[in-house]
Amino acid sequence: MDNFVVRALRHIGHIVIDGVWRLGYASRFFFLVLVRSGPSFRRFALTVREIYFAGVLSLIIILVSGLFVGMVLGLQGYDTLQRYGSAEAVGTLVALSLVRELGPVVSALLFASRAGSAMTAEIGLMKATEQITALDMMAVDPISRIVGPRFWAGVISMPLLAALFSAMGIFGGYLIAVVLLGVDAGAFWSQMQASVDLRNDVMNGVIKSIVFGIAVTAIALFEGYDAPPTAEGVSGATTRTVVTSSLAVLSLDFVLTAFMFRGL
Amino acid sequence: MEKVLTDNLVEIDNVEFRYDVRAVLKGINMQFPRGRVISIMGLSGCGKTTTLRLIGGQLRPTSGEVRVAGRPVHAMDMRELYTLRRRMGMLFQFGALFTDMSVFDNVAFQLREHTTLSDRTIRDLVLMKLNAVGLRGAQDLLPSELSGGMARRVALARAIALDPMLIMYDEPFAGLDPISLGVIGNLIRRLNDALGATSIVVTHDVQESLKIVDYVYFMSEGVVVAQGTPAQIMESKEDYVRQFVHGQMDGPVPFQYPAAPYPQDLRLETVRG
Numbered sequence: 001m002d003n004f005v006v007r008a009l010r011h012i013g014h015i016v017i018d019g020v021w022r023l024g025y026a027s028r029f030f031f032l033v034l035v036r037s038g039p040s041f042r043r044f045a046l047t048v049r050e051i052y053f054a055g056v057l058s059l060i061i062i063l064v065s066g067l068f069v070g071m072v073l074g075l076q077g078y079d080t081l082q083r084y085g086s087a088e089a090v091g092t093l094v095a096l097s098l099v100r101e102l103g104p105v106v107s108a109l110l111f112a113s114r115a116g117s118a119m120t121a122e123i124g125l126m127k128a129t130e131q132i133t134a135l136d137m138m139a140v141d142p143i144s145r146i147v148g149p150r151f152w153a154g155v156i157s158m159p160l161l162a163a164l165f166s167a168m169g170i171f172g173g174y175l176i177a178v179v180l181l182g183v184d185a186g187a188f189w190s191q192m193q194a195s196v197d198l199r200n201d202v203m204n205g206v207i208k209s210i211v212f213g214i215a216v217t218a219i220a221l222f223e224g225y226d227a228p229p230t231a232e233g234v235s236g237a238t239t240r241t242v243v244t245s246s247l248a249v250l251s252l253d254f255v256l257t258a259f260m261f262r263g264l
Numbered sequence: 265m266e267k268v269l270t271d272n273l274v275e276i277d278n279v280e281f282r283y284d285v286r287a288v289l290k291g292i293n294m295q296f297p298r299g300r301v302i303s304i305m306g307l308s309g310c311g312k313t314t315t316l317r318l319i320g321g322q323l324r325p326t327s328g329e330v331r332v333a334g335r336p337v338h339a340m341d342m343r344e345l346y347t348l349r350r351r352m353g354m355l356f357q358f359g360a361l362f363t364d365m366s367v368f369d370n371v372a373f374q375l376r377e378h379t380t381l382s383d384r385t386i387r388d389l390v391l392m393k394l395n396a397v398g399l400r401g402a403q404d405l406l407p408s409e410l411s412g413g414m415a416r417r418v419a420l421a422r423a424i425a426l427d428p429m430l431i432m433y434d435e436p437f438a439g440l441d442p443i444s445l446g447v448i449g450n451l452i453r454r455l456n457d458a459l460g461a462t463s464i465v466v467t468h469d470v471q472e473s474l475k476i477v478d479y480v481y482f483m484s485e486g487v488v489v490a491q492g493t494p495a496q497i498m499e500s501k502e503d504y505v506r507q508f509v510h511g512q513m514d515g516p517v518p519f520q521y522p523a524a525p526y527p528q529d530l531r532l533e534t535v536r537g
Contacts (some may be wrong), residue, residue, distance in 0.1 A: 138345035
């Protein structure tokens with residue numbers, strides 16, 4: 001019995017120590033990425049190339065998902081609001097939900113599974129095939145040459161993708177509410193214009209998406225860089241990227257929302 | 265050999281190296297004279313790749329000193345180390361080519377990163393390097409379109425892109441067909457002599473490497489157990505070297521992985537009892 005307790009405690013201890021160690025390593029990695037970001041801007045072509053892979057290639061999934069989410073919001077919003085005789089407010093509901101919450105959050109979740117997982121797998125495989133070591137041996141710093149441009153590409157792409165997601169969603173809501181269900185177009189747009197505030201709603205959404213972009217990209221790059229150089233190592237790291245960054249996005253969203261909209 | 269030993273490009277003095285508590289290198293001494301092709305041989309896990317990494321400054325010795333061109337590698341900061349590495353070329357076991365770049369771009373990589381040469385000059389230099397390994401015609405292919413031997417040759421062209429003073433080879437013969445083996449072996453020798461470089465070949469391929477090297481260090485379990493010219497090695501009376509060179513099944517390196525006595529494992533004693 002004693003033996004079991006000791007073993008259990010030791011196991012918990014190991015988990016905690018490993019976790020703290022890994023967190024420290026991740027923080028150091030993040031710090032190094034920031035410090036060695038010079039080439040990402042001096043040679044902006046490197047970053048532009050990564051924006052293409054992370055951002056442009058994510059456009060399809062972001063735009064299609066945005067459209068569907070907006071259409072669902074239109075349907076659900078109309079159904080509920082018309083019971084209170086205020087079906088015209090569906091424009092406000094769609095826009096606020098998207099701009100404040102769903103745009104940044106859902107596009108960050110999609111970004112994590114589309115671009116984040118690709119970054120992890122790519123860097124993990126580069127490590128497994130010694131390409132990262134080769135760079136280092138060629139006197140080219142892998143963090144500034146490989147990681148930096150990908151990080152900034154993610155941070156730049158994320159708010160743009162979230163904005164496009166929201167715009168597509170609003171268009172989807174318009175299609176359902178105005179075109180399909182017959183809500184007055186003037187009321188739809190004017191109520192939306194009157195109730196969505198640039199600073200409180202739009203800017204807060206943009207800040208959220210920047211924070212999510214930093215979190216998702218940093219997690220994806222760290223997992224790839226830290227992946228054991230084996231097939232299982234890279235697949236495990238890719239899974240962890242999606243799981244960890246999704247949880248990070250949802251928890252950060254709660255914290256940010258609490259500060260932004262409740263004034264905590 | 266004696267005369268050249270006074271002018272060593274790389275010197276390893278009494279170097280020990282440990283991963284945590286496991287001793288990988290237990291006090292080794294090696295000298296690599298300029299202009300020579302020198303091989304480090306031994307079984308997998310004997311510490312030869314670790315030695316290569318110590319010379320490249322990727323690892324730091326637990327004790328002792330590794331000097332390249334007279335300067336201790338472990339005392340350098342990142343900037344000094346990178347300056348040194350620009351003068352080193354390394355061929356990795358499976359090439360480690362950048363898979364998202366063409367053959368041409370792989371070879372041009374260091375020239376673009378480290379020099380301000382014009383595109384025209386870079387193009388000419390890359391074509392010269394590719395011609396030296398016989399792959400000028402493959403410049404537009406991607407690494408995924410190359411055979412194992414071709415990939416190794418492209419990696420070799422990339423390793424010599426900046427005309428290094430030291431070229432390190434990590435298992436250059438691993439997994440190659442007989443023709444490619446000969447080609448790579450010849451290239452190692454020819455390029456070393458043409459560039460006036462020094463080459464260190466880490467390998468366990470005895471027959472191929474003894475044809476091209478000037479000197480051999482034999483390692484086993486973290487120590488240098490034998491050294492000499494290829495002729496001396498071929499005639500060596502030392503058990504370990506004889507077993508290795510002639511590929512004998514049993515010897516100082518046992519065929520059997522340590523295990524309980526065979527009859528006991530088969531429970532023959534209990535049956536008999």
